[in-house]
Amino acid sequence: MNVSSFANSECLSMRVAVILVAHGEAEGAGFFENYSMIRHTLDHAAEVMALPGTVRLVASVVGGMKNCVAFRVSGYRSPQNRITRQQGALLKEHLRIGCDGLHAEYEVYSAFHATPPFISDILRDTRSHDARLLVSMSPVDSRMTAGTLHLLAEKCRGTVDGPAPVVVDGFWGDSGLRRVYVNHVFRYGRNDPGAALLLAFHGTIIRDARGCEPGFHTGADEIGSMACALRNAVLADPRNHYARVEVTHYNHDIGGTWTRPAFPASLNALGDAGVDRADVFSCGYFSDGTETLLYAGRHAERGPVGDVHFLPCVNDSADFIAHLAARILDTVDAGG
Known part of the structure; x- marks a missing residue:
């Protein structure tokens, strides 16, 4: 997936989808969106831990009600999804500058494990791209973070659902x-x-x-x-x-x-x-x-x-976004 060689040999612009994948949190105080977030989180955990369906259902209902009441009383609203979208907007600008002259067009998307838009939604929407990157927006790799992305990438390999995504992870080291x-x-x-x-x-x-x-x-x-x-x-x-x-x-x-x-x-x-x-x-x-x-x-x-x-977490700090852009460009330049 070398951008320079692709552009030079094909004389075309390469479309690269960069998908930032974070956990995702309910952005409001409504019961259903908080229930849904907790349910997706527990269903995700149940892939590797013994969490019976009844337990997940009850925990999701109770947790959704608690969040609904607590968030409305306190006025708290989670900024995580909004921050992830802001990271994506800033990253897109860095990538535009960083790949100037390389005949590549980077489109940046935000996806989440526990809230819409889900990873599968964005993978479906980016099937026509020439290359796709799944960026783990967690510094620590585990089965629940980067491991899930590797499983999704492998699932896409050899199918007609677009190019198999390349996972960008390993930030812990x-x-x-x-x-x-x-x-x-x-x-x-x-x-x-x-x-x-x-x-x-x-x-x-x-x-x-x-x-x-x-x-x-x-x-x-x-x-x-x-x-x-x-x-x-x-x-x-x-x-x-x-x-x-x-x-x-x-x-x-x-x-x-x-x-x-x-x-x-x-x-x-x-x-x-x-x-x-x-x-x-x-x-x-x-x-x-x-x-x-x-x-x-x-x-x-x-x-x-x-x-x-x-x-604050690194959030949308300029140094972090610049480093993220460098990691992505290095991954593309190395051919994934």
């Missing part, structure tokens, strides 16, 4: 993203000598209810590797004045034992150590949403650390 992250920390963090920095990841299950290792790719190793590298990079940076830099996890604690320490436990440990100021960077996410804004905020309000400041 991306040194370029790490540099973006470190600069982001020192741009938005308070970096006080007496403060702590918590690097927060989306947690994952590490032992099932029977105490056994899960039979699917959980992403736990990738979290550990990325967390260690990022923590070391922050500590080694000459700009760093944080007294402590620690790793924490936003866990759901469903179906077994999850990654440790969990965010509330990390806050308790800081309180026990006499730390009264903490910055939190949700580096396990490319966009802010309900977990990073609402749920984490509630834990912070109940915790012992009096002054907790949440850095």
Whole structure:
């Protein structure tokens, strides 16, 4: 899938569909859209975990009602899907500039695992493109994130449903993203000598209810590797004045034992150590949403650390979009 060679040999413009795939969250406070989001999330999880249909139905109804009431009372609305669309708009402009003269036309789409438009919808709409990229908008690869995209790409291979998509993932080991992250920390963090920095990841299950290792790719190793590298990079940076830099996890604690320490436990440990100021960077996410804004905020309000400041996710920051564009152009230039 080399753009230059395609254009030179065919004298045609190559149409490339770039599909940003995020988890997706309900954008309003309505019951049905929140029910649907939770139901799709649980159905997705049921592909690898034992979640009976009745359990998924009840959890979706109860969760949808809770969200409906809570969001209407608080006025909260998830920005995740809107941020993903904004990332796509900015990315399209970067790609236009980056591929100038290469006879390629990049069209950027946003798709979601749990809310419309779903990945299958966008794949159907892009069947006529010459090439398609599925970009995992999660920095950590697992069966539930990039793994799903690889399965979809393989399913498309050898069919008449358009070119088989190429998956862009592996951000957890991306040194370029790490540099973006470190600069982001020192741009938005308070970096006080007496403060702590918590690097927060989306947690994952590490032992099932029977105490056994899960039979699917959980992403736990990738979290550990990325967390260690990022923590070391922050500590080694000459700009760093944080007294402590620690790793924490936003866990759901469903179906077994999850990654440790969990965010509330990390806050308790800081309180026990006499730390009264903490910055939190949700580096396990490319966009802010309900977990990073609402749920984490509630834990912070109940915790012992009096002054907790949440850095924004990289969201639509210029450095992140530029890095994303570079990864995509490199993938296309390398032929996928």
